Amino acid sequence: MEQRTPTLRSVAWLWFGISVAVLVVGFRQAIFLTPTDAAQGNVGRIFYYHVPIAMLSLLFPYLNFAASLAYLYFRKRDPLKALTADAFALASAEVAVVYTSICLLTGMLWGRAAWGIWWAWDARLTSVLLLWLLYMSYLMLRSFSATGQSQTLAAVLSVFAAVDVPIVYMSIRWWRTQHPAPVFGGGPNSGMDKSMLPAFFWNLAGWAVWGIFILLFRFALERRRQLAEQEAALQAIEASLEIPR
């Protein structure tokens, strides 16, 4: 532990630096180097942040789902492993909320300029809003629940919340409403122009490495908080066992 901490800190700083560098390249590609979309104009450049972040926002709920299942499995068999799983579940839920919030916000800003409306109750928008509400309720349940069962209740909620993820993904394939058709894997007319690919993939890579960075940083913070609580509890027990002379 004594030797690992400085190494982990160096790796974290290196990862942070790489994330920022890739995001700077992505920003430059999206704003300055990619030609303006003939149909949408400059507002079409929102696409380079909206789509990669929307795609990544569907990955973090699965991490939360896996960590919640691990928590439910270990909570009676190995409480220390369960605590680690719970810390990871909390971190992934928060990152899911961050990415889903950005997806909704950038989508609304684009929709107002492109469609003339902020919001439409179409299948994709509604299912993403539901996803956001589910993970917000997960975080609120953890924050406001006063019982010792809040971690278990949150893990059970997470298992059900994950059901919405495939619905979000399939919504623009099952129901063709207001939201644009899938960019990838949406049939013979899907895909994007070659000139758009560098900006798209640099931003996808940038927000992916950034997402991993904030996920692990938040996880490390939660583990640090858990260990500090354990230490404080042990000190309290030790103090209560001291016999006054």
Add this chain to the structure above:
Amino acid sequence: MTWQSLFDVSTMEHRHLLFAYAAVLLIQGGYVGWIAWNWSRVKGPRH
């Protein structure tokens, strides 16, 4: 597009592009800043 046209807020198209990029950077930066602030407040196990 140039820096000047990025900060041109005369049309809704440009305003929303700027707001979208600024919002993304502020939300992500704010979240990592909040984690870092809490990190500095919670003592490590060896302290």
